[in-house]
Amino acid sequence: MTDAVQTHSSSAQFTPRIFSGIQPSGNLHLGNYLGALKRFVDAQGQGMETLYCMVDLHAITVWQDPAALRHQTRELAAGFIAAGLDPAQSMLFNQSQVPEHAQLAWIFNCVARMGWMNRMTQWKDKAGKNAEKSSLGLFAYPSLMAADILIYHATHVPVGEDQKQHVELTRDIAAKFNHDYGVEFFPLPEPVIEGAATRVMSLRDGTKKMSKSDPSDASRINLTDDADAIAKKIRKAKTDPEPLPSEAKGLDERPDARNLVNIYAALAGQSVDEVLRDVGGRAFSEFKPMLADLAVDKLSPISTKMSELMAAPEEIDAILAQGAARAREIAAPILERTYDIVGFVRG
């Protein structure tokens, strides 16, 4: 994570610390793995503290069946661990076990302005014409996200492009709080948004993002798919009739071909040019089995490990509870100092 090392001047006085959150909303796929889980794992052990949170409080801004929410929270935790996240190195926990997030979010609800929230693209997309019927939580969502980050004085936030606006809002909330109370208390965190290979596209349409909400299961590789299912989906993936080019430029205007090459490169840990140096000139009938082998090789240990972990949910729960306890050691004193700044009396 090279971007993560640069620190904005205004947060220079803060120890670099990475925080990211992901919603336990089910159906982890290759896009989540390459775009989020793998990046979070790669950021581990690079000298910064890392905190990764399953944001169950955010999930209930739209209706969640309680049993499904519990299952999805554990499955996401299993996905993190199976992907290589080490709970001894990173703090892995679900948001509701660290009440300081919600406590700071209330204060931020009183700092953020209605107009700021009204401008959020995700709010406009999700609420759409139904704003009157949306939960108040969905509107306040970005203020809770700001609290997630700032309750740890986190400085770096790895996210997808779609979350950039929320991290910018987090900076606005931090700046207004600091200004209103005349303090330099909260850092202005940086979004860390990485390269093109982390935008994994649908296997059925290279112009659409791979997504859990796509009705076609063939459009995505789920982390729970077995080797046969993975190989079959890749065999059927949409391509064009041309052979593979020898350099990246040759993938322009070929979204399906580019997607498969990007996936190969990301899984192999190579650059697109390195991959094309090896496979340039080959037909997809030759390249697809190579990609299928590589995908099975990298993903099937993850799905095997996930099912092993899911067979012992109480162990997952214990890991989350331990992660939450460590996270609270950072969060609690920051909340106390915030309360003092705001003028809340405490004994």
Ligand code: AMP
């Ligand atoms: P979501 O599944 O939209 O809740 O996203 C969870 C995480 O996975 C976020 O960090 C996203 O940026 C990432 N993500 C989701 N879909 C993709 C995709 N197709 N390619 C890359 N990253 C993705």
Ligand code: TRP
């Ligand atoms: N809003 C993020 C998403 O939908 C999830 C999230 C919640 C988050 N809190 C966060 C991401 C804090 C980064 C930091 O993907």
